[in-house]
Amino acid sequence: MKDCLGSPAEPVSRASPRPAQHRPDDEAFDAVVVGGGPAGATAAADLARAGHSVLLLDRMGRIKPCGGAVPPRLMADFAVPESLLVARIAGARIVAPSARSVDMPVGDGFVGMVDRESFDEWLRDRAARCGAERRAGSFLRLEPLPEGGSLVWYRAKGGTEERAVRARVVVGADGARSAVAKQCLPGATVPCVYAYHEIVRSPAPGTAAYDATRCDVHYDGSLSPDFYAWIFPHGETASIGTGSMQKGFGLRAAIGELRRKAGLEGAETLRREGAPIPLRPLRRWDDGRGVVLAGDAAGVVAPASGEGIYYAMLGGRLAADAAHGFLLSGDARALRRARRRFMRLHGGVxxxxxxxxxxxxxxxxxxxxxxxxxxxxxxxxxxxxxxxxxxxxxxxxxxxxxxxxxxxxxxxxxxxx
Structure with a gap:
């Protein structure tokens, strides 16, 4: 375990598409973590390290659009090796609508960049090394059990049969449009920016305005009417993206314009990704019974900057700690600690x-x-x-x-x- 992770309302809806049968041979876990991004993988690893039986349920195969920046604090707090970094950023260039720009050098140190495809998989693999069981599948619903805990219904990847496992506590880390939150905390929604980016092959050094050691951030209404657009180096690739809360805004057209302005219209496009990103923490993260949220599901993405990886991992750790307290005490009030501690640390920011x-x-x-x-x-x-x-x-x-x-x-x- 030496390469494991470092130290550490409303009632649940009983509605389900059809009555579930509680079978004596249902698998049982102390905790089921729904979602294997940075929040879910961190929560699963911490709970397994604490000695609990953990199932990490993840859809797999999906990569969230993300600039991929991680601060040194993340590397230290979560024992992330520098070998996962695909680039080191020495500064940022802030670009105004008039095309005037301001360079902001980091000074001592650097900002790390990760590729979410490999970074998230490494976190999930570490959770498994810590003792969590990984399973590829899609969450369907929860069914509260009379004796406490829940049946967690899911469909295995590539399968059609519905399966269920028992869980004493559930951590919902399944993204901004969390199905866990939708069932267990009705009405718990926040406004989202819809983000879209294109991963392109990095151009040769000296190409146009591209700098492999600099993040470019564009504040321009034509590229985003209410957020910003970006060009973030990822070593052999680069993320070119934007986001907006405005329905109907042409995200793909804006990226095409940004690529033209940056001289990157000819760069090979490797993949395209889009997803909603919440910009305000939910007012409540637990259902008062046996469910607690983490990551995007809890809304912990920083406003203005859209930064989410560090906050997701911290939220996952705090959710795991709260779930651990609940599992030891049986007192569901322990689940409230996750949000309280997060807001005490970062609510002001x-x-x-x-x-x-x-x-x-x-x-x-x-x-x-x-x-x-x-x-x-x-x-x-x-x-x-x-x-x-x-x-x-x-x-x-x-x-x-x-x-x-x-x-x-x-x-x-x-x-x-």
């Missing part, structure tokens, strides 16, 4: 980022001013400090004061864009 997105992303005039703010050295330093360390930096009060007054000048129009 999410609140600030939500305000930023609401104000600065509304039109191109504000986007232009936002990019101007990014020129400020104090802003750059504190931005990278907060990203790399995953906490609000409080050690530089004078810098915070200067940023406050500069933001105020931009908000009132006293500063030039």
């Amino acid at each position: 999410f609140w600030i980022l939500g305000i930023m997105q609401h104000y600065w992303y509304r039109d191109d005039g504000r986007r232009e001013r936002f990019v101007s703010i990014c020129r400020d050295r104090d802003v750059q330093q504190l931005t990278w400090d907060a990203y790399m360390n995953k906490e609000l930096v409080k050690a530089r009060p004078l810098a915070h004061a200067r940023i406050f007054f500069k933001n105020l000048a931009h908000l009132t129009g006293l500063a030039r864009a």
Whole structure:
């Protein structure tokens, strides 16, 4: 186990398409984790390490659209080896609607980039090494059992028969449109950005505006009316993507335009992916009985930035810890700890980022001013400090004061864009 992971409402709906039969030979697990992304794989590994019997149920074969950036804090907290990194990023270029750009060097250190296809599989494999049983299949529904726990109904990949296993606790980590959340926490939905990206073969060094050590972030209403577009290097490949909450916005057309602007229209396209990404944590993550949510299912993607891998893995760890407490005590109130602890750690950051997105992303005039703010050295330093360390930096009060007054000048129009 030495290569395992490092240290660590409303009642469930009883409706089901047809009455389930509780068979004496049903398999039983302490925990069933639905979804094998970073949140689910982390939760499964932690629960297995704690000595619980765990089933990790994942659909397999699906890759979430994702820029793939991971901070050093993730590598340290979750014992992720640097061998999984496909690129090291030395800085970011922020591009305004006018095409003016601002370079933001990281300074000491780097931001790691991962490819979700191999990264997620490594996490699932590690969960199995920790003792979790992996199974490929699609979640169907939960049926509460009179004696406690649930029957978890699923369909094995490639099969047609419905199967069931017993679970004392269920971790729902099955994405933004979580089927677990839909059944167990009715009405628990949040607005989502729909993200779309194209994975292309990386161009030769020096091609157009592409830099294999830099992330490009475009704040331009023609590329996204309410979010941003990006070009993120992944070593031999690159992610070119955008997102929007606006129904009917042409995501593919926007990516075509971005590729043209960046001189990447001729780059070979290897795959295309799209998915909804939540930008606000749910108000409740547990059903008060035996289900707790994690990752996108709980809404833990940072507003404004759309960053989700670190928060998903932390959410998975906190959900596992809460589930562990429930399994030991039998007290479903233990499941509430996952959300409480997450919001205590990161609720303030999410609140600030939500305000930023609401104000600065509304039109191109504000986007232009936002990019101007990014020129400020104090802003750059504190931005990278907060990203790399995953906490609000409080050690530089004078810098915070200067940023406050500069933001105020931009908000009132006293500063030039």
